[in-house]
Amino acid sequence: MAAVYTKTVEIVEVSPRDGLQNEKVEVSTAEKLELISKAIDAGVRRIEVTSFVNPRAVPQMADADAVCERLPERDDVTFIGLVMNQRGADRALATGRIDQLGAVCVATDTFAMRNQGQTSDGSVEAAKAIIETAKAAGKTAQATIAASFGCPFEGEVSEARVIEMAKAVAEAGPVEIALADTIGVGNPAHVTRLIEGVRDAVGNVPIRMHFHNTRGTGLANVWAAIEAGASTIDASIGGLGGCPFAPGAAGNVATEDVAYMLERAGINTGLSLSKLIDTNAWLSPIMGKDLPAMVAKSGGFPAPQSEKKELA
Ligand code: ZN
Numbered sequence: 001m002a003a004v005y006t007k008t009v010e011i012v013e014v015s016p017r018d019g020l021q022n023e024k025v026e027v028s029t030a031e032k033l034e035l036i037s038k039a040i041d042a043g044v045r046r047i048e049v050t051s052f053v054n055p056r057a058v059p060q061m062a063d064a065d066a067v068c069e070r071l072p073e074r075d076d077v078t079f080i081g082l083v084m085n086q087r088g089a090d091r092a093l094a095t096g097r098i099d100q101l102g103a104v105c106v107a108t109d110t111f112a113m114r115n116q117g118q119t120s121d122g123s124v125e126a127a128k129a130i131i132e133t134a135k136a137a138g139k140t141a142q143a144t145i146a147a148s149f150g151c152p153f154e155g156e157v158s159e160a161r162v163i164e165m166a167k168a169v170a171e172a173g174p175v176e177i178a179l180a181d182t183i184g185v186g187n188p189a190h191v192t193r194l195i196e197g198v199r200d201a202v203g204n205v206p207i208r209m210h211f212h213n214t215r216g217t218g219l220a221n222v223w224a225a226i227e228a229g230a231s232t233i234d235a236s237i238g239g240l241g242g243c244p245f246a247p248g249a250a251g252n253v254a255t256e257d258v259a260y261m262l263e264r265a266g267i268n269t270g271l272s273l274s275k276l277i278d279t280n281a282w283l284s285p286i287m288g289k290d291l292p293a294m295v296a297k298s299g300g301f302p303a304p305q306s307e308k309k310e311l312a
Helices: 015-019 029-041 064-069 086-094 109-116 120-136 159-170 188-202 218-227 255-264 273-287 305-311
Strands: 010-013 046-052 078-083 100-106 140-146 177-181 207-211 232-235
Touching (some): 015 029, 015 046, 046 064, 046 086, 064 078, 064 086, 086 100, 100 109, 109 120, 120 140, 120 159, 140 159, 159 188, 177 188, 188 218, 218 255, 232 255
Parallel strands (some): 046 078, 140 177
16 A cells, blocks of 8 residues: 655644643743744744643643733744633633634543543533634634543543544534544554544544654654644654643653654654754753653764764
């Protein structure tokens, strides 16, 4: 079977939200804004800047309004705010700075209850309502199906269930449907099957994929997703990330690792690898640890020795 992937893949930067939400270190609003600016400077044009959730549940996102107030004025960048319910949607829209709402529904009842206090079916209805709210306000919305590849509480997740959810959510008119491997249990064959099933169900709605590298399958899953026709990949600078409601969940696939792999494979991401690596070097001391990304440690593809001398 010939690969069907395109020559351009969009990377949505999720470090300011998914990357930070599970971290113990308190990251200041100013530091979050600097991270956002550095990501934009590295070429990111769509970025998940925060989530509008209960600050008692996710203290790291308590400054959502303050972050939005000081977002850079950029017409060419789409700022995404994650919301779980109508109240979150209203808060996000009230900032006047969020271009796109991120709605989340969850593939299992147990995880849906823990994550947002409702059943899986209830989360689908909530996501549809959020998409409608965004559209009514002249904005767009993306939708993510969390725990699409496995649930920390219920284990296996039915592919038919995920496909059924994608079809239901697509009816509300999101800009895309994302399948999220929230706890990093997916494998490339599963990715291919699920994308093919969802694509058959949602027609032309673009597919975004969200992977965590918890078990080292992140990049393999990204590649399988692109071959299966996914147009957008979520990634986090440094490979930061985790979910406060999913025990054992580790970092997102790292933006610099994904960008390196795709660019070397001839797929354009619009990102500057050296600026991503610089951002990792800036972020690592703030987080007080080495970040999981590999390419930031090794550097990009080596330049010939002669060139290195000229540069020195
Ligand atoms: Zn995630």
